[in-house]
Amino acid sequence: MTPLQKMKTMLSVKYHLLHECWLFYIQLRKHNASVNSTNNLHKLQYLLLRENHIIEKGLSMRNPRRGFGQAKVLMLLTHLDEYVSKFISIDKDFLLYPFSTISHYIAYTKETGIDISNIERVFDELLAKANCLRSSFSSNVGVRMESRVHIHAICNNSFEALLYSRHSVRYFSQEMPSKDVLLHALQIAQQTPSACNRQAWHTHIFTGANNHALLKEQGGCKGFENEISCSILVTADMNAFLSYEIHQVYIDGGLYAMNLINALHSLGLGTIPLSCGFYSSKLQSIKCLFNIPDNEVLILIIGVGILPDEFNVAISNRKNISCTNSYH
Ligand SMILES: Cc1cc2nc3c(=O)[nH]c(=O)nc-3n(C[C@H](O)[C@H](O)[C@H](O)COP(=O)(O)O)c2cc1C
Structure with missing residues (x-):
């Protein structure tokens, strides 16, 4: 490629990136939940x-x-x-x-x-x-009582049983999950499919003071942050994705995060997904505080712990599939 061709390609990519930002802004202005929240x-x-x-x-x-x-x-x-x-x-x-x-x-x-x-x-x-x-x-x-023995007895009976027995858990026993079981879950979650098998996810495991500082920054576990002794921050690498697939980083990262949650659950641990849905300024400050490379986007924090003997879980009813499916 000649220097001129190179420059043309680079300018074209920059134009496409700006155009995508503009089109995304137009979509957001119309459809974001913060705009005209109660008139739709x-x-x-x-x-x-x-x-x-x-x-x-x-x-x-x-x-x-x-x-x-x-x-x-x-x-x-x-x-x-x-x-x-x-x-x-x-x-x-x-x-x-x-x-x-x-x-x-x-x-x-x-x-x-x-x-x-x-x-x-x-x-x-x-x-x-x-x-x-x-x-x-x-x-x-509201809530219903669950027990560790019951979850362990049923969670690996079938794929359906695995999904139905997973719940967000907001309190745990004092023990720390072992490093071996965490690594086993990471190994299972590697089976996540990804666009062109790019596997652009990355995990950062937090324990001790750093874990508590991260959970405090996250803020969505107010009232139970002291219950969580370990958390896994899932990120995905923007370096993997081209100018026509700028949101793919969130899709591949999200698929991985879900598989990791299910892998942890199948190994008998309790999990709580914790949102990284923040303004860029806060995401940036979390990255600075915890040494997350700039090319990684924050997907999800997963609080992980040993299930207590008995615990309450939110029932969190699901919509009827007739509300979430359309035939074409
Ligand atoms: C992306 C994502 C972010 C979440 N963030 C939080 C959070 O910040 N705090 C919290 O207590 N639960 C959080 N949750 C848990 C949801 O509230 C929970 O998944 C939902 O109510 C369904 O309940 P279930 O996980 O028990 O099936 C989050 C879940 C997801 C998938």
Whole structure:
């Protein structure tokens, strides 16, 4: 290639990268959840699912704080009221999950001796406005008790059993997972498929003070960060991907992270995926603090631990596949 041809190629790549950024910005401006969050049916449903999850998450900790979550539940009720006003005629069934969770939360909180009559009143008014009967609520919400013996007995029975028996675990026993078992999980997860077999993932295992500092920075495990004695930061290498596949780094990294979670689970450990969904400034500062090379993007932190004898897990109901599948 002549120097001129080289320069032309380089300029073309730079143009394509800028163009991709611009087109992505246009998509974001339209479809990102932070833009007009409550005027769009889908965005509002996702917002409600996020707020609903905060309650499940609070209940699935070792010792939920007495009376926790009241402000969050009132916020959820406000958004549910908005949903009822705007979208109930389009999708009323959607309401059953958050309504059932709030009902469970009210019963749970009252049992701990806390007066939440203000929340009960707002909830009753909303049920009347939505014309919803308590008899339609699901009792399969909130949390349920699991045990290490049960998980170990069933998790490797079949692939289906592996997936159904995995849950996000938010408290662990004091022991540290052995290095051998962690390496075994990494070995299994190497079987993850990747675009052109590039295997661009990388893992960083954190223990001790660095682990606690990382979890503190992550922030999504507030209230249970001291439960997690080991974490694995999954990253993926931007160097592997070309100008026409700029998001592939997240896809291959995400596939790997999921396989690693399942591998850890199949070896009997408990895991909690912890988000790396942050503004670039925070991602950059995490990279600086923990010596992560600049070419790696942060995919996920996986908190790992030994399962306690018994523990609560959030039930975290799944959508009906008719809502998530289309035939073509
Ligand atoms: C990408 C990702 C990020 C997550 N981040 C957090 C987090 O920061 N804190 C947390 O407690 N749970 C987090 N979770 C766990 C989810 O809340 C959990 O997977 C979801 O509610 C489904 O429950 P399950 O994992 O028990 O099936 C995350 C999960 C994923 C996949």
